[in-house]
Amino acid sequence: MTIKQLTDQSARLCFIGAGNMASSIIGGLVEQGYPASLIHAADPDIAQLAKLKKENGIHTTTDNQQAIAEADALILAVKPQVMGAVCAPLSGTVRQKRPLIISIAAGIKVSNLIDWLGDDLPVVRTMPNTPALVQSGATGLYANQYVTKMQQDIATTIFGAIGMTRWFDQEEDMDRVVAVSGSGPAYFFLVMEAIEQAGVKLGLSPSIARDLTVQTALGAAKLAQASDVELAELRRRVTSPGGTTEAALKVLQEGGLVELFDRALIAASDRSKELAD
Numbered sequence: 001m002t003i004k005q006l007t008d009q010s011a012r013l014c015f016i017g018a019g020n021m022a023s024s025i026i027g028g029l030v031e032q033g034y035p036a037s038l039i040h041a042a043d044p045d046i047a048q049l050a051k052l053k054k055e056n057g058i059h060t061t062t063d064n065q066q067a068i069a070e071a072d073a074l075i076l077a078v079k080p081q082v083m084g085a086v087c088a089p090l091s092g093t094v095r096q097k098r099p100l101i102i103s104i105a106a107g108i109k110v111s112n113l114i115d116w117l118g119d120d121l122p123v124v125r126t127m128p129n130t131p132a133l134v135q136s137g138a139t140g141l142y143a144n145q146y147v148t149k150m151q152q153d154i155a156t157t158i159f160g161a162i163g164m165t166r167w168f169d170q171e172e173d174m175d176r177v178v179a180v181s182g183s184g185p186a187y188f189f190l191v192m193e194a195i196e197q198a199g200v201k202l203g204l205s206p207s208i209a210r211d212l213t214v215q216t217a218l219g220a221a222k223l224a225q226a227s228d229v230e231l232a233e234l235r236r237r238v239t240s241p242g243g244t245t246e247a248a249l250k251v252l253q254e255g256g257l258v259e260l261f262d263r264a265l266i267a268a269s270d271r272s273k274e275l276a277d
């Protein structure tokens, strides 16, 4: 479903919690042409609401009940630790109007949302990541059995405004998504930090080492995205036998980089399960 098709449906989107992540999604939607008049945001922070209203022209309120009154989709974008307290008072209206419920909170299960809001509701659990702040996010989505195909399309379009989307059939897959893309930006920042610092040790200025590192990461990601060959093949193509890249990769591989990432992602996935439980 395109933004235009979503607009044609006049789908009213309501964000509960208007912090970093909600602001990014709202900014992405408005930038892509979604009418601000169809977007509502509720948050206790008046200054944050004023900023959002000024930048995007959406409806804002400090009253969650008022915000959800006419919502077709409710995007729950508060911190996980306050989600239960935020949802409970909304359950009466939600049971009556039955909007699509979308949660972006890490570690909050569909069963938690059902407990707080009511049985048999259409619920989508998502896991976006921080590059959403610059509309380059990756979002994993999971829908329960009450979500219609049309509602899935609506969710895809909303999260498509901040990057790429992928649906999963099993809720357990969200722990794997957390391990790869949810926590993933930090792995790349660490690798970039390490390259930057090594470049400085070799004698580059800190600013040049940073610029070269970041641009190389961006270029490598764009090349991988634009290419239809395996990542391993892209690596082989820049690794001439007996050359500089081969010398560096040998050190990384002998140092156990691949095994380290195996262990790191298992640790992230296990921790995601623990936090959700």
Ligand SMILES: NC(=O)c1ccc[n+]([C@@H]2O[C@H](COP(=O)([O-])OP(=O)(O)OC[C@H]3O[C@@H](n4cnc5c(N)ncnc54)[C@H](OP(=O)(O)O)[C@@H]3O)[C@@H](O)[C@H]2O)c1
Pocket (backbone or CB within 6 Å): 016, 017, 018, 019, 020, 021, 022, 042, 043, 044, 045, 048, 064, 077, 078, 079, 080, 082, 086, 104, 105, 106, 127, 128, 129, 130, 131, 182
């Ligand atoms: N940031 C990320 O990269 C990322 C990635 C994946 C998932 N997420 C998930 O996204 C959610 C939001 O994260 P965020 O980074 O956007 O957090 P955030 O910037 O702190 O935004 C949360 C907002 O919710 C507001 N809020 C608190 N209590 C509320 C209530 N009762 N009713 C309405 N709004 C209320 C907060 O206001 P106050 O500040 O005044 O309390 C704040 O403005 C979290 O559940 C997080 O797990 C974030």
